[in-house]
Amino acid sequence: MNVKSKMLFVLIGNPGTGKTVLQKILIEKICQDRYRYGRLPVNQIYNIAHPEIKRKYINISIGNRSYQEKPEYISVENYFQHHFQQADIAFISSHLFEADVAQIIEHGHRLFYNVYGIFWSNSIIVNHPENSQISALNWDERLIIENPAPAADEATIDWQLNLIAENLVTFIVNRTSIS
Numbered sequence: 310m311n312v313k314s315k316m317l318f319v320l321i322g323n324p325g326t327g328k329t330v331l332q333k334i335l336i337e338k339i340c341q342d343r344y345r346y347g348r349l350p351v352n353q354i355y356n357i358a359h360p361e362i363k364r365k366y367i368n369i370s371i372g373n374r375s376y377q378e379k380p381e382y383i384s385v386e387n388y389f390q391h392h393f394q395q396a397d398i399a400f401i402s403s404h405l406f407e408a409d410v411a412q413i414i415e416h417g418h419r420l421f422y423n424v425y426g427i428f429w430s431n432s433i434i435v436n437h438p439e440n441s442q443i444s445a446l447n448w449d450e451r452l453i454i455e456n457p458a459p460a461a462d463e464a465t466i467d468w469q470l471n472l473i474a475e476n477l478v479t480f481i482v483n484r485t486s487i488s
Contacts, residue, residue, distance in 0.1 A: 313365050313366065313397070314423050314484075315397055315398070315399075315420070315421055315422045315423065316397070316398045316399070316422065316423055316425065316481070316484065317398075317399045317400075317401070317417040317420075317422035317423070317424045317425065318398075318399065318400045318401075318425045318427055318452075318477075319400075319401055319402070319403055319410065319413055319414070319417075319424060319425065319426055319427065320332075320400065320401070320402040320403070320427045321402075321403055321405065321410065321426055321427060321428050321429070321432070321440070321443055322402075322404070322405065322428070322429045322432040323404050323405055323432065323436065324375075324404070326429045326431065326432050326456070327429070327456065327466070327469075327470050327473075328375065328402045329373060329374065329402070330466075330467075330470050331470050331473060331474055331477075332371050332372075332373060332400055332402075334470055334471055334474040335369075335371070335400065335474050335477065335478070336355055336369075336371060338359065338474055338475070338478050339355075339357055339358070339359045339362060339369055339398075339478060339481070340355045340356065340357060340358050340359070340369070341358035341359060350371075350373065351372065351373045351374055351379070351392075352370070352371075352372055352373070352392050352393065352394050353370070353371055353373075353394065354368050354369070354370050354394045354396050355368060355369050355370075355371065356368055357369055357397070357398070359478065359482075361482045361485060361486075362398075362478075362481055362482060362485050364485065365397075365485050366397035366398055366485065367396075367397055368396040368397055368398075369396050369397065369398040369399065369400070370393070370394040370395065370396035370398070370399040370400070371399075371400050372393070372399070372400060372401035372402060373402070374402065375402040375403050375404050376388060376401065376402065376403045376404075376409060376413065377403065377404045377406060377409065378404075379392075385409055385412035385413055385416060386412070386416065389416040389420070393416075395420060398481065399422065401413065405432070405436055405439040405440065405443060407439070407442050407443050407446070410426075410443050410446060411446050411447075414426075414446055414447055414448065415447075418447075423449040423450070424448055424449050425448065425449060425450045425451070425452055426443065426444065426446070426448040426450070426451045426452065427452045427453075427454060427477075428440055428443075428444065428451060428452070428453050428454065429453075429454050429456045430453055430454060430455050430456050431456045432456075433453070452477075452480070454473050456469065456473065
C-alpha cells in the first residue's frame with residue numbers, strides 16, 4: 310500500500326505563454342513518447358510510463374485549453390463535474406481571472422488534490438498585479454517558470470519549453486520519492 314498525494318498543477322497565464330505546448334511535451338516525457346499530437350486532445354487521461362513516476366502514480370490528466378477558452382464548461386463547478394478527468398496527477402490551465410482560479414483551487418481541494426500554481430515569469434512581468442493577486446490565493450505551493458523574453462524562432466521556443474518540461478518532470482519525480 311502506498312501513501313501518495315494527488316497533484317493538480319494549474320498553469321496560470323494569458324494566451325501565448327506556452328501552456329498548451331508545455332502540456333504536449335509533458336505527455337511525451339511522462340508517458341515516454343507514446344503520445345504525439347499536432348493538436349492536443351482536451352481533458353484526456355494518459356498512462357504514466359516514466360520509470361520513476363510510475364512507481365507510485367498510474368495516470369496523468371491533461372486539460373489542454375484554458376478553462377475560459379471552452380464556453381461549454383459554463384462554470385468552474387460544471388467543468389469539474391462534467392469535464393475534468395481525475396487522475397493521480399493533473400494539469401489544467403487558466404487565464405488571469407482571480408475568481409475562476411480561486412474556484413479551481415477549491416474544487417481541486419475538494420477532490421483531495423494538493424494544488425500547485427504554476428506562474429510564468431514573462432506573464433508576471435507583463436501582468437504583475439493580476440499574477441500577484443492570484444498568487445495570494447490558497448495554493449498548496451507556487452512554482453515560477455523562468456521563461457525568458459519571447460524567442461524569435463520556433464526552435465528556440467521549443468528548446469526553452471523542453472527545458473521547462475524537464476524541470477517539471479524532475480519536480481514531480483522528487484515529489485514522488487517523498488510523498
